[in-house]
Amino acid sequence: ELKVEQNPLFLSMQEGKNYTIYCNYSTTSDRLYWYRQDPGKSLESLFVLLSNGAVKQEGRLMASLDTKARLSTLHITAAVHDLSATYFCAGPDYGGSQGNLIFGKGTKLSVKP
């Protein structure tokens, strides 16, 4: 069964700084998903990475996937307060039904002025 580990689990940043969240997964996977959750809210899809070397960017967030290293990264550039949220990565559960996802525990990001 796929296991997904994120680090760090907590991240306190200053505005304007750069940082990277790491998502390691345990078995071969050809895709990886990133979601954002604001406090008390639901999950919102950020990125779907579908192949080795895939890179997607939206605003100050950039996600990449290295299937050989079983690693995805979410890079934050020049952080702003609005990026404060919990970020989850998830991979497909091939041991179950296709389309099921295994989630990491989340990285709680706090961006301080």
Added chain:
Amino acid sequence: NAGVTQTPKFQVLKTGQSMTLQCAQDMNHNSMYWYRQDPGMGLRLIYYSASEGTTDKGEVPNGYNVSRLNKREFSLRLESAAPSQTSVYFCASRAGLAGADTQYFGPGTRLTVL
């Protein structure tokens, strides 16, 4: 489009009471899911329905039952609530039976069992 809707938003139960959480989606999606979210645990899959007429257990199914009423609706029932079922419950849906499309989440139900 309302997307994925859930009712109720909040619920307080006493131990042993039963209740049904409702979920509906208006995106004509085939697959639907129920998750629970507990602090520090991420999301854990309770049950899923890959297509209308089918349901299967996820990682943490004990104490729950589900019904895929039709293509739009997927309900989660707690027959005899326990304090360990205090959690936030999310319903999600996805278009395909297989493939790489993402899941869309409802707003959640915050359940407290006393």
